[in-house]
Amino acid sequence: MGKKIEGKQIAQSIREELAQQVSGVVALGKRSPCLAVVLVGHDPASVSYVTGKHKACKEVGIVSRDIHLEDDVGEQKVLDIVDELNNDDEVDGILVQLPLPSQIDEQKVLLNISPDKDVDGFHPVSLGRLMAGVPGFLPCTPNGIVELLLRSDIEISGKHVCIVGRSNIVGKPLMNLLLRKGSRGDATVTVCHSRSIDLARYTREADILIAAVGRAQMITADMVKEGAVVIDVGVNRIEDATRKRGYRLVGDVDYDGVFEKVSMITPVPGGVGPMTIAMLMYNTVVSYQRSQA
16 A cells, blocks of 8 residues: 655755756856855765765855864854855855764854754744745755655645654754645644653554654654555664675554555655755755845
């Protein structure tokens, strides 16, 4: 019964559409869009994410400005770099890769990014605009999930969506996106979390179940309604001696156990992850278009 939602292919389509838009503007003699990525330290996961973002920039035609700082850099240095990028008219988007080392206050750095260049959509101004329903940068993972649903011909309007997870990065902004009026929203949304009593009672009622809690394979077949759509945001490492790296990546959903019961489901990896980067490219192009208007 189950069908895999190919996030990788959908993200590729979005990048191709953006590449056409960018090449059209550049052909008129205008500069290319520019995304500045600030990476502190050498965390393997962060380096991998940043490499993926640089690759996507190249595909779309976005100039990727790489600012790589050592682990022991001071907080003021990072704040100064963000200020320089805020004031640089050639830079359309600023992304500070998280997590940051302990000597740097992440919230302070994120607050220092100009809301006009906040292509990650994490600034309180961006989140406030989302909640108020006024135009602004939408957080990349939640917006990617909505785009994934729409491009997979999954209707959102009128559906009961259960989100497991209440983070500021996924759960809360996604709730606000799905509650908005129009074809990209109009859902009835339930948000569950670690303190929810009898979690399965809520997940079993969902037409669309979104798992974003960060616990490996915690959503099992008995917690899912027959024919539901399942979006798995989780990325967890579990030990696997058969793999060269000694581990494999799994989501928050028991994919094999759930697959036959649901109508559609995202894999991990290759589901939501590519969409997050695609929407980062989208936000950067939107910021660029505003600067050229």
